[in-house]
Amino acid sequence: MSTDKSAEASWVGTGFALIAVGAVLAFTFTGEVLGLDVDVIGWFLMTVGVIVVAAAATRRLRRSN
Numbered sequence: 001m002s003t004d005k006s007a008e009a010s011w012v013g014t015g016f017a018l019i020a021v022g023a024v025l026a027f028t029f030t031g032e033v034l035g036l037d038v039d040v041i042g043w044f045l046m047t048v049g050v051i052v053v054a055a056a057a058t059r060r061l062r063r064s065n
Contacts, residue, residue: 014049015049015051023046025042026041027042
């Protein structure tokens with residue numbers, strides 16, 4: 001596995017980890033932490049995770065062409 005592919009894989013893995021942590025926060029916990037709603041934090045992390053995965057996929061598609 002080349003360095004570029006492993007870097008892409010780590011970005012995809014990071015994105016999926018953000019989605020998973022965000023889903024746990026959004027769907028299982030209620031309340032506030034430091035004045036922020038835990039649901040909002042979860043949805044924010046899931047959104048960022050989707051953006052990271054989409055960016056990694058787009059970058060991979062551009063390199064393959």
